[in-house]
Amino acid sequence: MPELPKDTIQKAYVVEGGLPRMVLPDLAWVGGCSSSAGWPGRGEVRPISHEPCVSFVILGSEKTLMLDTGHFGHWWSLDGQLDAVLQGRPLDYVFLSHQEIPHTGNMGRLLKKYPGCVAIGDTRDYHLFHPEVPLEQIRILKHGEKVSLGDRDIVMLDAVWKDLSGTMWAYDTRRKLIYTADGFGFVHTHEENLCGMMFHEMSDAQWKACSDRPALPFFGMRARDQKVRVAAFRKLMERYPIEIITSGHCGPIMGPPLKPTIEKLLATIEDPTKGPRFLMGDAGEKPGLFGGEAIHGLV
Amino acid sequence: MSSNIDRRDILRGAGVGVVMAVLSGVEPGLAAPAGKEAAPGSANGATAGRAFSADQMITELVPGRLYRVGCVVKAERLSWLPQDLDGFEAVNSYVLTDKDNVVFFEMGLPIARPAMEQAVAKLVGNRRVYVDFTRNEADCIGNMGYVLGTCRNPTLLYGTAGGVLEWINDPHVSELEVRNFLGRVPIESAKNGETKKIGAMEFTWMDAGTKMMLMTQWAFEKSTGCLFTSESFGWRHIPTINSPVIVDTAASLPSAVTVAREMVARMNWMREAEYQPVIDRFVSIFKQYDVQMIAPVHGCVIKGREAVVAHVERAVEALKIASKLPDTERMQYA
Numbered sequence: 001m002p003e004l005p006k007d008t009i010q011k012a013y014v015v016e017g018g019l020p021r022m023v024l025p026d027l028a029w030v031g032g033c034s035s036s037a038g039w040p041g042r043g044e045v046r047p048i049s050h051e052p053c054v055s056f057v058i059l060g061s062e063k064t065l066m067l068d069t070g071h072f073g074h075w076w077s078l079d080g081q082l083d084a085v086l087q088g089r090p091l092d093y094v095f096l097s098h099q100e101i102p103h104t105g106n107m108g109r110l111l112k113k114y115p116g117c118v119a120i121g122d123t124r125d126y127h128l129f130h131p132e133v134p135l136e137q138i139r140i141l142k143h144g145e146k147v148s149l150g151d152r153d154i155v156m157l158d159a160v161w162k163d164l165s166g167t168m169w170a171y172d173t174r175r176k177l178i179y180t181a182d183g184f185g186f187v188h189t190h191e192e193n194l195c196g197m198m199f200h201e202m203s204d205a206q207w208k209a210c211s212d213r214p215a216l217p218f219f220g221m222r223a224r225d226q227k228v229r230v231a232a233f234r235k236l237m238e239r240y241p242i243e244i245i246t247s248g249h250c251g252p253i254m255g256p257p258l259k260p261t262i263e264k265l266l267a268t269i270e271d272p273t274k275g276p277r278f279l280m281g282d283a284g285e286k287p288g289l290f291g292g293e294a295i296h297g298l299v
Numbered sequence: 300m301s302s303n304i305d306r307r308d309i310l311r312g313a314g315v316g317v318v319m320a321v322l323s324g325v326e327p328g329l330a331a332p333a334g335k336e337a338a339p340g341s342a343n344g345a346t347a348g349r350a351f352s353a354d355q356m357i358t359e360l361v362p363g364r365l366y367r368v369g370c371v372v373k374a375e376r377l378s379w380l381p382q383d384l385d386g387f388e389a390v391n392s393y394v395l396t397d398k399d400n401v402v403f404f405e406m407g408l409p410i411a412r413p414a415m416e417q418a419v420a421k422l423v424g425n426r427r428v429y430v431d432f433t434r435n436e437a438d439c440i441g442n443m444g445y446v447l448g449t450c451r452n453p454t455l456l457y458g459t460a461g462g463v464l465e466w467i468n469d470p471h472v473s474e475l476e477v478r479n480f481l482g483r484v485p486i487e488s489a490k491n492g493e494t495k496k497i498g499a500m501e502f503t504w505m506d507a508g509t510k511m512m513l514m515t516q517w518a519f520e521k522s523t524g525c526l527f528t529s530e531s532f533g534w535r536h537i538p539t540i541n542s543p544v545i546v547d548t549a550a551s552l553p554s555a556v557t558v559a560r561e562m563v564a565r566m567n568w569m570r571e572a573e574y575q576p577v578i579d580r581f582v583s584i585f586k587q588y589d590v591q592m593i594a595p596v597h598g599c600v601i602k603g604r605e606a607v608v609a610h611v612e613r614a615v616e617a618l619k620i621a622s623k624l625p626d627t628e629r630m631q632y633a
Contacts, residue, residue: 099378100512101435124378127350128390129437131410134348140376143631158628164436164511165567166378219513220568223577228629235632 012038013053013073017196020081023252027175027244028057028085030078031070033195034102048190051215052249053102056179057085058172060149063092067170067179068248072105079113090114093147095154096121097181098167099129103248111137120147121156122166143168157240159183160233161218161269177244177252184265185215185249199257211261214268215249221269230270237262353387353540355413357394357421360545360592360600364500365523366394367544367600368418370411374536379565379597387537389544390438390597393527394418395520397499401426402456404518404527405433405596406442415442419449429497431456431489433507433529434515438596447484458489458504458516491516503588507531508581509618511566517584524591526584532610533598534561547602549609558617559624567628569621578618585611 015032023029031054036045053071057064064086070078082091091114096104108130111117119126123138130138141147143158152174159167163182170179188194188210199207245253245262253261351373358367369391374384392407392415401423407415428450432439447453489495494503500522507515509531518527534553535546552558563569585607593601593610601610 099436101437122378124376125438127376128372128408128410129441131350131352131412135350136348158631160628160632162567162628164378165565217513218568219510220566220572220574223568223572223574224626225571228571229626232629232632239632 010038010076011035013071013076014038014050014195015074015077015081017194019054019196020085021196022085023056023198024175026059027177027252028059029054029196029251030057030081030085031055032074032077034071034073035190037190046191049187050190050195051187052185052195052251054248054251055103056246056252057082057091058149058152058154058175058177059085059089060151062150063148064089065093065095065147065149065154066091066110067095067246068097068103068181069094069106069110071102075106075109078106079109082113091117092149093117093154094119095168095170095179096123096126097159097169097179097248098122098162098164099125100164103181108133121170122168124166141168155240157236160229160236161216161221163217171240172244175244176241177246178240178242180245180247182215182217182248184245184247184253184261186210187213187215187249196251198251199253199261200255202257207257207261211257211264214265216269226269226271230266233266350410352410355411355417357414357418358544360393360525360594360602361523364395364397365520365525365592366396366418366422367594368392368394368411368414369407369544370414371537371540371544372410377597379530379533379561381560381564384536385538387540387542388597389537389599391544391595391600392418392442393525393594394422395500395523396422396426397497399426400429400498400500402429402431402497402500402502403446404431404520404594405439405529406430406446407596408438409441412442412445415445419446423450428453429456429487430454431502431518433517433527433596434510434512436512439529453484455484455486456489456495456502457486458491458493489516489518505584508584509562509566509577511568519588519590524589525594526588526590526592527594529596530565531595532593532601532614533565533595534558535599535601535610537599544599545602546599546610547606549605552609552613555613555616555620558613559620562614562617562621563624566621567626569618570624570626571629572622574618574622578615581618582611582615 012035013032014035019032020028020030033050034053036049053074055066055068055070057066091110094107094110094117096107096119107119107126111119111133119138120141123140126138127135141156143156146153146155152172155171155173157169157171159169159181161183167181169181194206194210243254245258352370355370360367369389371387371389374380374386374388377388390408390411392405395402395404430443430446430453489504491504491506494501500520503519504516507517507529515529517529537544590607591604593607601607
């Protein structure tokens with residue numbers, strides 16, 4: 001086996017583009033990207049795929065909350081990123097979107113770093129992953145239930161599209177921000193140099209290229225009628241108006257690109273024969289541009 | 300973080316008691332291991348306000364060849380159940396051995412760590428170590444860091460997707476070992492469609508018959524006739540802590556409706572879906588391989604051809620029912 005350089009994890013889980021970023025005074029973007037260049041046998045493959053593995057910290061007037069925990073492989077940087085964005089405040093809540101390593105693999109580390117932090121969401125199973133954590137720190141919340149951060153509530157929402165069965169979304173009532181876990185995730189390449197960049201900061205060409213590559217790792221999607229699910233998402237938007245979309249695999253989507261990005265993705269989901277051939281769903285289906293591993297955010 | 304002691308030297312040939320003495324109390328915050336082999340029916344690991352587990356043990360499935368390693372937890376707060384049950388759940392990993400080799404197949408949940416420690420102490424010896432798993436989630440790889448960090452010169456059999464290589468949530472494995480992991484542990488391919496002989500064992504890997512996570516494998520081991528099915532077939536639970544974790548009869552199966560509801564608790568895409576090709580392929584797997592045992596990561600092991608046939612038939616019935624069940628998440632926004 002060829003000799004591999006040290007700190008290979010840092011080459012596979014990169015932090016570029018100036019993260020962490022304070023997107024708004026009360027919204028921090030933390031994490032990094034999963035880079036295909038860091039994996040055995042992929043070092044010379046071009047283009048180098050980057051799937052963002054990110055999370056967000058909401059700084060409420062009284063309490064703080066992190067949306068997902070970031071990828072386990074990013075902890076080498078995430079630990080310090082959290083210090084930077086919290087500026088001495090404790091982390092009060094961490095919302096766990098689903099029981100998957102890129103999203104919630106740092107739960108144990110976070111609850112150890114912030115002993116008063118409570119994990120919320122559909123938190124079934126986590127007591128088996130982290131038997132050292134008191135059960136009272138792992139709180140199961142259902143659709144419609146919420147926690148207050150002082151100046152806003154964070155509302156739990158059943159996900160319309162689930163990566164794993166326990167997937168939930170979260171909604172910030174003040175910023176009208178929704179966190180969609182694997183929904184609205186997009187892949188870019190290292191060569192495109194888009195790490196840490198939001199859609200409204202990109203050129204039209206950059207936005208188009210990036211939004212042409214949604215990451216939708218939902219097995220079985222094509223077995224179901226997606227029109228009714230798109231209709232359900234539209235109903236969700238009526239009840240919970242959206243001004244910012246965040247996900248575990250993209251920077252915040254806000255401003256002018258918000259609506260076109262939503263419509264483009266919904267069109268793709270509704271009819272997979274149109275738009276990018278990037279949907280992964282059926283056993284044996286050929287992977288998209290970056291391969292099945294990259295799509296799943298686990299390069 | 301690791302101490303300066305090479306734990307592999309200490310563990311070589313050591314009994315369980317020595318292993319526990321070395322490992323207990325090393326890292327504050329880690330749940331204390333049981334300290335001794337759990338007597339059947341004993342409750343342990345149940346510090347007030349923390350997750351409950353019992354019966355951390357090794358169960359022989361095929362003499363000298365295949366072992367189930369795991370414990371029992373309460374059948375509550377489990378995402379693969381549609382509701383809490385008045386009973387318990389076996390959580391499992393598996394170890395296969397011949398005289399020269401040992402294969403850890405699924406490393407199981409962190410809550411079953413004491414059982415895994417027993418397995419490492421008792422079953423590795425001087426054998427060459429292999430590690431394999433069906434899916435990179437915590438119920439399959441939760442103790443992988445412990446196994447890789449403790450065993451001498453392990454080899455990883457790898458056929459799914461990345462991310463797994465970093466979830467080594469084990470304070471006994473130093474950050475240096477984790478960071479340099481990819482340079483230390485050889486990786487051998489175990490992709491779908493491949494067959495590999497490891498001593499007297501022969502593994503064939505395939506795309507999972509039913510799954511939730513995109514990159515999920517099943518594997519068939521020929522010498523035991525055991526099919527490792529990841530989260531599938533995990534619908535046999537146990538009523539008491541003392542109940543056997545092996546089902547070897549075709550009697551008293553849960554109804555197809557009950558099984559269907561459990562299937563969609565995990566594989567929720569099945570609801571309101573059409574997937575005859577998935578069902579056809581599911582059936583074909585059991586026609587292609589002489590499956591004599593089904594080994595899921597949770598739920599009872601299903602042992603014996605008669606029991607396997609009955610459970611597969613029930614699963615197929617349930618798959619057809621599952622497609623008619625309502626998508627409750629979508630209905631939240633109707």
